Amino acid sequence: xxxxxxxxxxxxxxQIELVGELDAAAAGDFRKLVDEAANEGAKRLVLMMxxxxxxxSAGLRALVFAKQKMGANTDIYLVGTNESVMETLELxxxxxxxxTVAALxxxxxxx
Amino acid sequence: xxxxxxxAHLDSLAPIAEFVVGVATAAGIERKPAYRLRLAVDEIATNxxxxxxxxxxxxxxxxxxxxxxxxxxxxxxxxKSPAFDPFSLEEPDSIDRSLEERPIGGLGVFLAVRGxxxxxxxxxxxxxxxxxxxxxxxxx
Numbered sequence: 001x002x003x004x005x006x007x008x009x010x011x012x013x014x015q016i017e018l019v020g021e022l023d024a025a026a027a028g029d030f031r032k033l034v035d036e037a038a039n040e041g042a043k044r045l046v047l048m049m050x051x052x053x054x055x056x057s058a059g060l061r062a063l064v065f066a067k068q069k070m071g072a073n074t075d076i077y078l079v080g081t082n083e084s085v086m087e088t089l090e091l092x093x094x095x096x097x098x099x100t101v102a103a104l105x106x107x108x109x110x111x
Numbered sequence: 112x113x114x115x116x117x118x119a120h121l122d123s124l125a126p127i128a129e130f131v132v133g134v135a136t137a138a139g140i141e142r143k144p145a146y147r148l149r150l151a152v153d154e155i156a157t158n159x160x161x162x163x164x165x166x167x168x169x170x171x172x173x174x175x176x177x178x179x180x181x182x183x184x185x186x187x188x189x190x191k192s193p194a195f196d197p198f199s200l201e202e203p204d205s206i207d208r209s210l211e212e213r214p215i216g217g218l219g220v221f222l223a224v225r226g227x228x229x230x231x232x233x234x235x236x237x238x239x240x241x242x243x244x245x246x247x248x249x250x251x
Binding site: 021023024025054056057058060083084087088091092 | 121122124125128143146147149150153154157160161218219221222225
């Protein structure tokens with residue numbers, strides 16, 4: 001069950017596309033990208049979630065890591081999250097800490 | 112009853128998930144409950160690997176069993192890492208806290224409890240047994 005993530009820096013916005021299944025084995029790859037983004041000066045994270053089929057609590061922890069690394073006021077957008085992943089976010093209360101949108105409004109890529 | 116033995120390593124999460132999804136599909140479990148079951152088993156398997164084995168400096172196997180009755184599908188994870196009852200953890204009461212304030216730990220157990228109709232733990236024959244049961248839809 002493969003996972004891949006690709007990062008694009010748009011000024012101080014890091015757009016990361018997630019693909020596949022984010023379990024504990026894959027979470028390290030995601031964290032690495034978040035770490036890179038923070039080191040490259042990202043002040044906002046936009047995660048493209050449409051191709052992410054599955055997310056375990058390791059994925060949630062990676063979001064916590066992102067906020068710790070980039071600062072508590074960092075906006076994290078989740079775009080196109082599937083129903084089951086949304087359910088996990090809501091069940092655990094993590095939906096309070098991110099901004100979920102169905103589709104990408106290009107204005108969120110500009111900071 | 113179907114069984115699979117895998118090394119207690121994070122790389123085993125993928126074959127474990129494949130096994131769970133396979134038996135769930137064969138048992139007629141629908142997509143969303145099957146996702147939740149996979150998540151529950153994945154979370155506990157992750158805890159077994161990281162907290163049962165790796166943190167104790169041990170290696171070993173995890174055995175996963177699947178058993179179907181007319182009404183239920185039961186998945187059991189068996190391992191021989193040090194005896195640990197996941198229900199001895201404190202209930203994560205911080206669900207309404209924001210992400211940054213959250214204490215990490217126990218989330219996996221929470222997702223397991225909420226993901227299946229019954230999640231329970233037993234210590235049997237020197238092995239931790241984590242047991243997940245889901246209801247099957249009425250069979251035609």
